[in-house]
Amino acid sequence: MDTGTHIVMGIALGGLATLDPVVASSPVTATSVMIATIVGSQIPDIDTVLKLRNNAVYIRNHRGVTHSIPAVILWPLLITAVIYPIFLEANLLHLWLWSFLAVFLHVFVDIFNAYGTQALRPFTNKWVALGIINTFDPIIFSMHIIAILCWIFGSNPGYTFLTLFIVLIGYYLLRIFTQRQVKINVKKKIPNATEVILSPTMRFNHWRIAVMTDDSFYVGRSHQHEIEIYDKFHRIPIPNTPVLAAAQKDKNLSAFLSFSPVFRWEVLELDDQYQVRFIDLRYRSNGHYPFVAVVHLDLNLNIITSYTGWIFSEDKLKKKLDILTN
Incomplete structure (x- = not known):
C-alpha cells in the first residue's frame, strides 16, 4: 500500500x-x-x-x-x-x-x-x-x-x-470475489489462456489485464465486467544471440527481468549501436507501455548506457539515456 x-x-x-x-x-x-x-x-x-x-x-x-x-x-x-x-x-x-x-x-x-x-x-x-x-x-x-x-x-x-x-x-x-469473476470472464474471452494477470486500479470495477497463451500475449482491460482486448503480441522467447546475451548482463535489464513476468522485447540496430528494449505489458496507460528497460550497446557489444523505470514518452527516454551517458 x-x-x-x-x-x-x-x-x-x-x-x-x-x-x-x-x-x-x-x-x-x-x-x-x-x-x-x-x-x-x-x-x-x-x-x-x-x-x-x-x-x-x-x-x-x-x-x-x-x-x-x-x-x-x-x-x-x-x-x-x-x-x-x-x-x-x-x-x-x-x-x-x-x-x-x-x-x-x-x-x-x-x-x-x-x-x-x-x-x-x-x-x-x-x-x-x-x-x-x-x-x-x-x-x-x-x-x-x-x-x-x-x-x-x-x-x-x-x-x-x-x-x-x-x-x-x-x-x-x-475484491477477491470480483477478481475471480473477472478472471472467469477473461477465460471465456480467451479460452486458451494459460495465465491471467490482473492489476487493480483506483476504480473498483476497472482492471488492467495481461494474458498469456502458449504463443501470444494479450493486453486489455475489464470495465464493469466487460472485457476489452487492446493489443496482441506474438510470444517470442528470448533468443540466445550475442546482442541479447550481452544486454542481459546489464544491471538495469537484469533487475527488470527479475521483476516482470509478462514482457515483449525488441532489438534495433542504429547507426553505430544497438538498442535492446524490454517492455512490461502489465501497465498499459493511454496506449503506452511506460515500464521499460532499455540498453544501448556499441558494435563491439559493450554497454554504453541503460535505464529501467517508468517512461511516458520517447523524448523523456532519450533525455534520460543522454543524461546517464554523460
Whole structure:
C-alpha cells in the first residue's frame, strides 16, 4: 500500500489496541503502543531509500528482505527496544505484541497489491502478488479517515476501529470475489489462456489485464465486467544471440527481468549501436507501455548506457539515456 494508507492503518491499529485491557489500563502503555503501531506500519518500507541509488537496486530489493519472515520477527524487537526505554512504565510484552501486529499487517496488506512482496523469504524469493487491491485504494483510505474523524469527535476508539477492520475484511472478500469473476470472464474471452494477470486500479470495477497463451500475449482491460482486448503480441522467447546475451548482463535489464513476468522485447540496430528494449505489458496507460528497460550497446557489444523505470514518452527516454551517458 502507499505511505498514507500505511500511516492511517497504524493509527487504526493503535486505536484498536485500547480494547486490550492492559493497554486501556495504562496511559503510558497506550501512548507507547500508538507510537509503535504507527512506526511498525511504516518501517518495512525503509528500503524506499534505495531509490536514491538507482532504479535497478530499488526494483530488485524493494519489498524484499525488509518484508521477509525474518524481518517481520526482527522489526518489532527493534521498535520495542527503541521505544521501551522512553516509556519504562509501559507493559513490555504488550508493546512488543502490538508492534508485531503493525509490522505483520503492513506486509500482509502489501501481498494483495499487484507489485507484491517477497514475504516468504528466506524459503523462496518468489514475489507474492495477489493483484486484488490497488497500491492506493481510495475506499480503504477513506474508511480509515472516517473512522479517525469519528474518534476525534468522541466515539470509542476500540469499537470504532474494530468495526472498521470487520468492514475491511468484508471489502477484501468482495475484491477477491470480483477478481475471480473477472478472471472467469477473461477465460471465456480467451479460452486458451494459460495465465491471467490482473492489476487493480483506483476504480473498483476497472482492471488492467495481461494474458498469456502458449504463443501470444494479450493486453486489455475489464470495465464493469466487460472485457476489452487492446493489443496482441506474438510470444517470442528470448533468443540466445550475442546482442541479447550481452544486454542481459546489464544491471538495469537484469533487475527488470527479475521483476516482470509478462514482457515483449525488441532489438534495433542504429547507426553505430544497438538498442535492446524490454517492455512490461502489465501497465498499459493511454496506449503506452511506460515500464521499460532499455540498453544501448556499441558494435563491439559493450554497454554504453541503460535505464529501467517508468517512461511516458520517447523524448523523456532519450533525455534520460543522454543524461546517464554523460
